[in-house]
Amino acid sequence: MLTINGFKKSYNATTVLHIDQLEIAAGIYWVKGENGSGKSTFLKALAGAIAFEGDVLLHPQISLKKQAVAYRKRVNFAEAEPIFPDFLTGLELIQLFSSAKGGSKKQQKEYIERMNIELFVNDPLRTYSSGMLKKLSLVMSFMGNPTLILLDEPLITLDTDALSTLYSWIGEINRQQGVSFLLSSHQTLESEQLPVLKEMLVEQQTIKYA
Numbered sequence: 001m002l003t004i005n006g007f008k009k010s011y012n013a014t015t016v017l018h019i020d021q022l023e024i025a026a027g028i029y030w031v032k033g034e035n036g037s038g039k040s041t042f043l044k045a046l047a048g049a050i051a052f053e054g055d056v057l058l059h060p061q062i063s064l065k066k067q068a069v070a071y072r073k074r075v076n077f078a079e080a081e082p083i084f085p086d087f088l089t090g091l092e093l094i095q096l097f098s099s100a101k102g103g104s105k106k107q108q109k110e111y112i113e114r115m116n117i118e119l120f121v122n123d124p125l126r127t128y129s130s131g132m133l134k135k136l137s138l139v140m141s142f143m144g145n146p147t148l149i150l151l152d153e154p155l156i157t158l159d160t161d162a163l164s165t166l167y168s169w170i171g172e173i174n175r176q177q178g179v180s181f182l183l184s185s186h187q188t189l190e191s192e193q194l195p196v197l198k199e200m201l202v203e204q205q206t207i208k209y210a
């Protein structure tokens with residue numbers, strides 16, 4: 001599903017991650033690692049949100065560097081602690097993302113209802129709690145027709161109902177549409193709810209299969 005070639009990410013001349021070559025087959029992956037090991041850096045780089053050396057290819061041949069728009073249309077990302085313009089409403093932001101990702105009004109409505117955010121989706125983001133922002137960013141990360149969804153710490157601040165909704169979304173679109181996931185989490189991911197969960201470990205400035 002993804003090929004990583006000659007990947008290197010440094011901050012101020014300090015290398016945080018170095019991956020010569022890595023093939024990631026389609027599936028659902030739990031990206032583990034200690035605080036500061038580089039999980040967010042890895043997900044942000046794969047999302048095309050930060051610069052890095054090397055390239056990433058989404059199969060069959062979509063290069064993050066050379067076909068950035070096509071790549072980003074197929075790779076969705078929800079940050080650990082999203083920061084959005086606080087004067088927009090949740091719905092305005094969902095519509096913006098959905099249109100960039102090629103989503104439909106029907107899809108927006110379905111995800112808004114299932115995550116149970118109708119009550120506040122028309123309010124400005126400055127009034128949102130961290131859990132409300134998390135729900136909104138998760139809804140946005142499912143918009144369009146992605147091949148891969150990157151979720152950085154998706155479980156933090158979610159209430160029990162939202163957690164169970166998120167697990168069913170991941171299972172459903174993986175089974176029905178073959179969408180892959182890379183999930184970073186310090187909390188235990190429920191492997192009964194995600195039966196095909198595989199593990200990757202970020203340590204010593206690189207990534208390996210656990």
Ligand SMILES: Nc1ncnc2c1ncn2[C@@H]1O[C@H](COP(=O)(O)OP(=O)(O)OP(=O)(O)O)[C@@H](O)[C@H]1O
Nearest residue numbers: 011012016033034035036037038039040041042202
């Ligand atoms: N913008 C930045 N500028 C400088 N250093 C950074 C920056 N972002 C991250 N780092 C450094 O890169 C390393 C990896 O950080 P990263 O946030 O990717 O770790 P993480 O595994 O996601 O950590 P956590 O589990 O605590 O969220 C850390 O040493 C961090 O200090």
